[in-house]
Amino acid sequence: MTWKIANSCADCMCPEIQGAWPELPPTTPAWWGTFPNLNHGGTFNQANGGVWAISFAKWVMFTLKGDAGAAEYFKGSGATKDGWQVKAKALDRVPVAH
DSSP: OEEEEESOTTSTTHHHHHHHGGGSOTTSOEEEEEOTTOOTTTTTTSGGGHHHHHHHHHHHHHHHHOOHHHHHHHHSSHHHHTTOEEEEEOGGGOOOOO
16 A cells, blocks of 8 residues: 655655556555645644645544545545645555454
8 A cells, every 4th residue: 555645746756756656556555645836844834734744644544444534535535625636546445444
């Protein structure tokens, strides 16, 4: 399972992520979110860590707790409503703890 975030494609990690994305098998659950117009520090200097911290907390709740609302954030439009530009694959295969 893969979870990647980046600020924008100007982020220093973006080329590595872009190169690795097509190599992931189609059955490997993966989510890649980019958030435009941020520096490498993301939103961690904002109140409660901003959207980066929100997405990380929701990812933990989704993958470790099986939280349906958190899962919908990634499978539905929650992340894009928060401003993320998203690529995702095979999220229905994410093994969740119950």
